[in-house]
Amino acid sequence: MPGTAVSRKTSKDEPTRRQQLAAKTRERIFNIAIREFADKGFSGARVETIATRAKVNIRMIYHYFGGKEALYVEVLEHVLARLREAELAVTLDVHTVDPATGILQLYDFTEGHFAAHPELLCLLSWENLNRARVLKKSKVIQAMSSPVLDKLHTLIRRGEAAGTLRKGIDPLHLYVTLVSLAYFHRSNAYTISRMFDTDMLAPSWQSDHTAQTHELVRAYLAGERVLELN
Structure with a gap:
């Protein structure tokens, strides 16, 4: 009809x-x-x-x-973009939060992201073994990292101005330190667990590591020293 x-x-x-x-x-x-x-x-x-x-x-x-190489580059771009996008989506007002607390929140996110995405750890490890030969061919990966450093820079600047953070903290050095503390115990968990007969991936061990990392980072940010050598 x-x-x-x-x-x-x-x-x-x-x-x-x-x-x-x-x-x-x-x-x-x-x-x-x-x-x-x-x-x-x-x-x-x-x-x-x-x-x-x-x-x-x-x-x-x-x-x-x-082809294979183009596919691999896209895979690298995807997993790193997912990390960067999630980092930027972290609920964190860098202009109001306590600077040390904000920095630790970024660490907690990174540690949690590595735990949830073990494929990222593996891909980074392989690419480091190959000296980033293929990663260098990406035209976008380098640009992804700048916003994260901008967040750290703002937190550091505010903390230094308020006197709650030590002077002279470099955002990139700090970021590498935070990633190292979130990365190494996972990327090397199987070998270290075997050598020291301890399950590094056990929730209790991971929780203790996070607590220790918080203490270490807070002490560094505040300029504290457990031991001073003359």
Whole structure:
């Protein structure tokens, strides 16, 4: 009947079924690639394995990503962007929060993010072994880091002005220290656990490490010294 037919035409902005399937295929390939590169690194990962696990023809990987190296760079950009985006989303007013508390909140977030995303630890470890050879080819990763340092710079400046933080703290040095304290005990947990017969990944050990880190960082920020050598 006139006026009762439902239009089956899709909007120009609405993806077609074919586009939706293509997007899902690309996402499936990408998620498997993250796990493959995290497990084996760039050199050890095989495009053939990724294709097999994604249940696609190997040509699809080249179609969607351009090749193994381009896929790997996109994986690195994705995991690091996820870290940076989450860091910036931390509920933290750098203009009002106590500076030392704010810095420790950033540490707690970083430690928690590493715990929730072990693939990031693996990818960073592999890329460091390869001296960031492929990471250097990314055009966006370097720019991702600046906002985090801006947050630390604001907290440090406020703390120094108020006299609650020691003078001369460098934001990048501090950030590297915080990441080191959040990273090493996880990235090396299996070897250290074996050497010292202690489960470094046990919740109780992790909790104790966090408490100790807070003490260390607060003491450093305040300029305190447990032991002074003349």
